[in-house]
């Protein structure tokens with residue numbers, strides 16, 4: 001059915017987006033965590049991600065000066081900490097301690113990964129772009145860590161087990177049931193049935 005559209009003031013209304021915990025640290029200093037919804041995959045070869053931060057964030061200068069950040073995906077069990085790390089500043093509080101999160105060392109990085117999160121992407125900053133309200137950090141993914149609990153029998157990652165959370169303009173959502181898979185619209189009926197049965 002075709003929609004009837006009303007025109008709105010231009011705004012960043014892309015949705016849904018992830019909500020991730022980004023860990024950062026300067027060498028030899030206490031690590032911090034900042035919650036980020038404006039993050040994305042921007043390249044596959046080399047693998048790259050972005051995070052977009054207001055310059056006022058305590059984490060902003062840490063990431064700028066250390067040249068690195070670690071994106072920690074948020075599963076349902078990590079949601080309370082994710083929200084907390086998005087409303088409290090590392091200027092006033094040690095978020096690892098306050099949320100009882102484990103700082104897991106990552107080789108070649110001053111920042112630790114978060115032990116309780118299902119997967120992390122450790123990135124080295126390749127460029128910073130001043131956009132206006134936010135600065136965009138582009139980073140090359142140098143290391144990936146995934147919880148052993150997510151590795152299936154075929155050696156692949158079972159993302160369903162991660163119970164990842166989506167963020168939609170102020171509200172966190174559980175990911176719902178699988179509706180299809182890459183290429184399902186053109187898949188042969190037998191393939192479609194077999195794959196969909198597996199996804200349920």
Ligand SMILES: Cc1cc2nc3c(=O)[nH]c(=O)nc-3n(C[C@H](O)[C@H](O)[C@H](O)COP(=O)(O)O)c2cc1C
Nearest residue numbers: 035036037038053054057058059086087088089090
């Ligand atoms: C769900 C959620 C998403 C957020 N996304 C962003 C974001 O993309 N960029 C940003 O600069 N701040 C974002 N924030 C706000 C920061 O996480 C928040 O200001 C935090 O307290 C900054 O911590 P810091 O001062 O320790 O760096 C978000 C907060 C929440 C709760």
